[in-house]
Amino acid sequence: MSLFLPIVPPFFSIFFGILFLLPFVWRWPLLMMFILGAGCFMASWSWQYQQYQTARHAILNATDSTVIVRVNSQPKVYPEYTQLSATVLRGPAAGFKLSLRWQQPPTLAVGQQWRLRLQLKPVHGYANPGGFNRENYGLVDGVVAAGHVIAGRHTLLKQHDSVRQRIVARVEHAIEPYRTASLLRALAVGERDFPPWLWQGAQHAGLGHLLAISGLHIGLVFGWMLWLGSWSKGLLAVKRQQQLVLLLALSAALLYAWLASFAIPTLRASIGLAILVICRSQLLKTSLSRFWLLLVALLLLIMPFWSLSASFWLSVLAVAIIFLAMWRYPLTQFHWPGRLRWFLTFHLMLTLLMTLLGIILFGGFSPLMLVSNLLFVPWCSLVAIPLLLLSLLLTALGFPVAGLWQLTDSAFLPLLWWLERSAQLPLWVPVVQVSGTAVALLAAVLLVLLIFARKAALMLLPLSLLLLTGSTIHSPPWQIHLLDSGQRQLVLLQRGRRAVLYDAAPAQASQDIAADQLQPVLHQLGIHQLDYVLFRQQRSERSRFWALQRNYAVSRHNLAGFSQQPGEELCAQLPAVYQDIRFEILTAGASDSCILRITIGPWRVLIPGNIDQTTEHALVSGNSDVAADILILANNGSAAVNSLPLIQRVRPALAL
Structure with a gap:
C-alpha cells in the first residue's frame, strides 16, 4: 500500500471535486459546460x-550563437538586406520560428537547412494606430526572436527540393509574361x-480578402x-457515395491549403x-449556430493565441454573418429573377454588416x-478563380497550358484595373470620432433587429453607416498623437486630413524615420498632407540642425526621405499662427534644439524635443515664460534631463 499512498490524496481531491460539481452539472448544464x-x-x-x-x-x-535552421518561406530581397523566416531545428526552441535579416546572403530557397551564427533579440514592435503589432504576431505565428546573421562563414547543410517547390517553379515560369502575375502567384x-x-x-x-x-x-x-461530385450520383453506383464525395472535396481543399504552406487562414x-x-x-x-460555436471553440483550444489576431475574429465573425444571412434570408424562389433578387439582398446585407465589423476591428x-x-x-x-485552379492543376501535372493561363490572365485583368484605379483615390474613411463601444452597441442593436425585424434591419444598416461617418462632416477637434517610435520622439498634431509632424531624432540616428512606421499611422488617421514637418536633419558629419518642410503631400513623397526633399527652411521660420492655434519657438540659445510651444484654445503644450543639460x-x-498645461518630456523621458526644477518651472498638469 505504501507504493500507492503518494497518489491517494490527489486522487481523492479530484474525486471529491467531481462529486461536488455533479449537482451543478445536473442543475445548470450549459453554464457548467461554458x-x-x-x-x-x-x-x-x-x-x-x-x-x-x-x-x-x-x-x-x-x-x-550557432543555430541550425530551415528556411520556411520565400525570402524577401531589399536593397540593403534579405528578410527571411526560419524554423529552429534543434535544441529547446526546436519548431519555433526566427525572423532574420541577412546582408549579402548566398542564393536562398525554401527548404534549405543552414548552420548560422546569429545575433538575436526579443520580438519588438510599435504600438501605433494602424501599425503592425509584431509582438502579437510573434505569439500567433510562433516567432520567438528576431535578429540578423553575423558576417562570416556559414554552412549549407541540406538543399531540400520539395514537391511544392517544383510546382511553384512551374507556376512561376508559366505566369511570368502576364500583367496579372502578382495576383496569379498570390492566388x-x-x-x-x-x-x-x-x-x-x-x-x-x-478586396483584401480576394488577394x-x-x-x-x-x-x-x-x-x-x-x-462536380453531385454529377456522379446518376453515373456511378458506389456504396457510401456521399461520404466519398465529401472526402474527395476535403482532400482537394487540403491540397490547396498545402500549396499555400498551410498559412493560418x-x-x-x-x-x-x-x-x-x-x-x-x-x-x-447540427444547426448553424452550434456548428459555429463548435468551430470557434475548437480553433481556440488548438491555438489560443489566435484570439490576439484581428484576422481571426474577422474570419469567424464573417462566417457568423454568413450563417445569419442564410438563416434570415433563405433562397425560396428558384427562378432567375428570384435568384438575382436573393443574391443582391444577401450581398447587400453581408457587405454592410462586414463594413460595421471592419469599423470595429480596424477603425475605418x-x-x-x-x-x-x-x-x-x-x-x-464563378469565372476567374475556377480558371486559375484548372490552370494550376494542369500545370502541376506537367501539361503545357499557356493558352489557359492567358485566358486566366484576361479574367483577372478587370480586377487589376480596378485595384489600380482604387489605389489612386483617397477612399479610406477613418471613423476616429466614434468610440468602439458606440459602434459595438449599434452593431448589437442591428443584430437584434435582423433577428426579429428583417426589413427594419435592412433599412437601418445604411443609415448606421451615415451616422458613423457623420463625424467627418463637421469640423473635427485638434488631436495630439505621441507615437511609439523607439528612440525617436514623434509628435503628430492633427485636425481632419491635415497635420503637423514633429520628428526629434536622437543624436546617434543615421537616417530619417522609416516609412513603415509612419505611413500606417497617417493612413489609419486619414491624414493626406503634412502642412509642416519639423525634423532634426540627419548628416554624416557631427553637426546637425533642425529643418522645416512645408506642404508635404503624403501620397506623392517618400516618408523616409525628409532630408532629401527640396525647400528646406529653419525651425524658427515656422509661422506664429496656423489655422486657429499658435506656435512659439523657444530655442533657449541652443543651436541644436527646436523647443516648441503650441497654444490650442486654453491649452498650452510644450515640446522640448532633444535637449542637453545646458x-x-x-x-x-x-x-x-515656459509654462504649459501639457509637457512632452524631453529626450523620451530621459533621466539626464527633465529635472525637478524644469518640471517646477513649466508647472504642467500632465507630463507625457
Whole structure:
C-alpha cells in the first residue's frame, strides 16, 4: 500500500471535486459546460505560453550563437538586406520560428537547412494606430526572436527540393509574361509579393480578402468539388457515395491549403471543413449556430493565441454573418429573377454588416467596398478563380497550358484595373470620432433587429453607416498623437486630413524615420498632407540642425526621405499662427534644439524635443515664460534631463 499512498490524496481531491460539481452539472448544464470550456481554454493558453517562453529564453540566452535552421518561406530581397523566416531545428526552441535579416546572403530557397551564427533579440514592435503589432504576431505565428546573421562563414547543410517547390517553379515560369502575375502567384501558391500601390488599392477597394488564399478560396475549392461530385450520383453506383464525395472535396481543399504552406487562414478553414465533413459523413444534423460555436471553440483550444489576431475574429465573425444571412434570408424562389433578387439582398446585407465589423476591428472602412464586392466576388468565384485552379492543376501535372493561363490572365485583368484605379483615390474613411463601444452597441442593436425585424434591419444598416461617418462632416477637434517610435520622439498634431509632424531624432540616428512606421499611422488617421514637418536633419558629419518642410503631400513623397526633399527652411521660420492655434519657438540659445510651444484654445503644450543639460539649465534660469498645461518630456523621458526644477518651472498638469 505504501507504493500507492503518494497518489491517494490527489486522487481523492479530484474525486471529491467531481462529486461536488455533479449537482451543478445536473442543475445548470450549459453554464457548467461554458465554465469547463473556459477552463480548457485557459489551460491550453497557459501550456502554450509556457512553451513559448521556454523556447524564447533558451534561444536568447544560449551561450553558443550557432543555430541550425530551415528556411520556411520565400525570402524577401531589399536593397540593403534579405528578410527571411526560419524554423529552429534543434535544441529547446526546436519548431519555433526566427525572423532574420541577412546582408549579402548566398542564393536562398525554401527548404534549405543552414548552420548560422546569429545575433538575436526579443520580438519588438510599435504600438501605433494602424501599425503592425509584431509582438502579437510573434505569439500567433510562433516567432520567438528576431535578429540578423553575423558576417562570416556559414554552412549549407541540406538543399531540400520539395514537391511544392517544383510546382511553384512551374507556376512561376508559366505566369511570368502576364500583367496579372502578382495576383496569379498570390492566388495559386500563396506567395504575395505585391507592390505598395497594390496593397493600397486592395484596402481602398475593400478586396483584401480576394488577394490571399483564405477561407473563401478553400471553401470555393470544396464547393466546386462537391458540385462536380453531385454529377456522379446518376453515373456511378458506389456504396457510401456521399461520404466519398465529401472526402474527395476535403482532400482537394487540403491540397490547396498545402500549396499555400498551410498559412493560418487556410489552416482555420481546413479545420472548419474537417468538422463539416465529419458531421455530414455521420449524418449528424447540427444547426448553424452550434456548428459555429463548435468551430470557434475548437480553433481556440488548438491555438489560443489566435484570439490576439484581428484576422481571426474577422474570419469567424464573417462566417457568423454568413450563417445569419442564410438563416434570415433563405433562397425560396428558384427562378432567375428570384435568384438575382436573393443574391443582391444577401450581398447587400453581408457587405454592410462586414463594413460595421471592419469599423470595429480596424477603425475605418472603404466606400467602394459594397460595389467592389458585388462586382468581383461573383466574378472571381464563378469565372476567374475556377480558371486559375484548372490552370494550376494542369500545370502541376506537367501539361503545357499557356493558352489557359492567358485566358486566366484576361479574367483577372478587370480586377487589376480596378485595384489600380482604387489605389489612386483617397477612399479610406477613418471613423476616429466614434468610440468602439458606440459602434459595438449599434452593431448589437442591428443584430437584434435582423433577428426579429428583417426589413427594419435592412433599412437601418445604411443609415448606421451615415451616422458613423457623420463625424467627418463637421469640423473635427485638434488631436495630439505621441507615437511609439523607439528612440525617436514623434509628435503628430492633427485636425481632419491635415497635420503637423514633429520628428526629434536622437543624436546617434543615421537616417530619417522609416516609412513603415509612419505611413500606417497617417493612413489609419486619414491624414493626406503634412502642412509642416519639423525634423532634426540627419548628416554624416557631427553637426546637425533642425529643418522645416512645408506642404508635404503624403501620397506623392517618400516618408523616409525628409532630408532629401527640396525647400528646406529653419525651425524658427515656422509661422506664429496656423489655422486657429499658435506656435512659439523657444530655442533657449541652443543651436541644436527646436523647443516648441503650441497654444490650442486654453491649452498650452510644450515640446522640448532633444535637449542637453545646458539647454535645460537655460530654460530653467531664463526669464522667458515656459509654462504649459501639457509637457512632452524631453529626450523620451530621459533621466539626464527633465529635472525637478524644469518640471517646477513649466508647472504642467500632465507630463507625457
